[in-house]
Amino acid sequence: MPREKFQTLTEQMFYVLLCLRNECYGLDILDKVPSMTNGRVNVGSGTLYNLLEQFLELGIILETKVEGRRRSYILTTKGKEMLEKEYVRLCAQVTDYRNIFDTEVK
Amino acid sequence: MKNTKRRMFRFSLYDRTGIVEYLEDQAKSGWVIEKIDNFGFKFRKIEPKDLHFSVTYLPELSEFTPLPDDKQMKLFDFCEHTGWKSIESTLQLQVFYNENDDPVPIETDALIELENIHKAGKKSFLLTGYLFVIISVLQLLSAFLRPCDIYNVTFIILWSVLLIAHSTELIRYYYWRKKALKNAMTGGCFTPSKSNVWFKNILTVFLLLSLLMLFVSSAFEFGLPIVVFIILNVSVLFLAVSGVLHLSKAMRNDGVSEKTNKIITISLIIIVTVFTVSIISFIGILLQII
Numbered sequence: 001m002p003r004e005k006f007q008t009l010t011e012q013m014f015y016v017l018l019c020l021r022n023e024c025y026g027l028d029i030l031d032k033v034p035s036m037t038n039g040r041v042n043v044g045s046g047t048l049y050n051l052l053e054q055f056l057e058l059g060i061i062l063e064t065k066v067e068g069r070r071r072s073y074i075l076t077t078k079g080k081e082m083l084e085k086e087y088v089r090l091c092a093q094v095t096d097y098r099n100i101f102d103t104e105v106k
Numbered sequence: 107m108k109n110t111k112r113r114m115f116r117f118s119l120y121d122r123t124g125i126v127e128y129l130e131d132q133a134k135s136g137w138v139i140e141k142i143d144n145f146g147f148k149f150r151k152i153e154p155k156d157l158h159f160s161v162t163y164l165p166e167l168s169e170f171t172p173l174p175d176d177k178q179m180k181l182f183d184f185c186e187h188t189g190w191k192s193i194e195s196t197l198q199l200q201v202f203y204n205e206n207d208d209p210v211p212i213e214t215d216a217l218i219e220l221e222n223i224h225k226a227g228k229k230s231f232l233l234t235g236y237l238f239v240i241i242s243v244l245q246l247l248s249a250f251l252r253p254c255d256i257y258n259v260t261f262i263i264l265w266s267v268l269l270i271a272h273s274t275e276l277i278r279y280y281y282w283r284k285k286a287l288k289n290a291m292t293g294g295c296f297t298p299s300k301s302n303v304w305f306k307n308i309l310t311v312f313l314l315l316s317l318l319m320l321f322v323s324s325a326f327e328f329g330l331p332i333v334v335f336i337i338l339n340v341s342v343l344f345l346a347v348s349g350v351l352h353l354s355k356a357m358r359n360d361g362v363s364e365k366t367n368k369i370i371t372i373s374l375i376i377i378v379t380v381f382t383v384s385i386i387s388f389i390g391i392l393l394q395i396i
Contacts, residue, residue: 044214045184
């Protein structure tokens with residue numbers, strides 16, 4: 001069965017939401033994500049299009065401005081909570097990793 | 107020398123891997139795709155070159171969506187930003203090409219891509235697939251209740267071919283989807299899809315042969331003039347429906363709303379079909395009386 005939608009975020013989802021902490025044009029996310037991750041993560045244009053549509057539908061982001069065909073978005077409170085939840089989950093993973101390997105070193 | 111050529115669309119609609127490989131091979135041999143529509147691919151002659159192609163799906167787009175569509179334009183803008191140029195397409199299936207050496211793929215999340223293909227499928231190939239399976243089964247059941255003659259046997263062959271064609275397409279899709287979902291969730295990569303082109307070709311030959319047999323056996327059963335008359339009427343119906351579809355396309359390009367276009371097109375198709383079938387039935391009854 002497919003993962004329950006947005007229960008956990010993929011790397012791409014995480015970085016797209018991170019870009020939208022401040023108001024940002026959809027198109028700019030395509031450049032921001034690789035520059036934020038030193039080229040480690042790229043978001044495809046089709047994937048970004050679908051993610052933005054889904055995030056909008058679920059109230060995770062909000063459309064703030066429409067200038068011709070350029071649209072800008074920002075995280076909603078729900079989006080911020082999701083991002084925070086993911087951050088806590090990732091930190092827990094790092095802590096678990098450290099607990100295991102630090103014990104081995106000692 | 108011809109500068110354009112047309113080719114039939116012989117792929118399964120969900121087979122984005124097969125379509126991409128085909129288009130890349132065509133570009134290598136000097137033909138670049140110019141347009142994709144219900145009739146197939148249209149190619150333009152170019153200098154042979156290596157081009158990257160990508161196929162993505164816009165489930166929101168229907169046969170009646172006014173063009174240019176906002177969502178389609180938004181996708182085009184995103185793709186253009188990463189070097190992907192769009193090809194004219196009136197279908198849910200959208201084709202792009204890129205001349206850069208190592209472009210960022212349009213789709214970078216296999217699960218989202220699969221979800222999109224499935225959504226598009228529900229409005230296109232899955233819908234027609236299920237409809238054809240149901241109609242074929244009903245036609246076969248009615249045929250088995252009729253007396254066994256040459257006309258009925260060819261009728262059974264014709265609908266059996268259609269049933270096989272559409273049910274295998276559905277089975278192949280669900281089998282591939284199951285595998286692709288599993289791979290996407292474990293490895294995150296897109297599972298290449300494949301169309302069974304040779305099987306489709308064989309079925310097409312069978313279909314044409316059984317249609318021919320149906321005409322011949324009908325001529326024996328009902329007499330040649332009646333069959334010729336029916337063929338003429340079916341041709342008129344085909345032309346009339348094509349005319350309605352052209353009108354629908356013109357409405358799409360003129361920005362007529364999806365709802366209005368849908369109502370006008372479906373109403374006209376029903377009127378044209380009922381009118382033609384009534385004429386056939388009326389003349390049939392008249393001939394029986396005479």
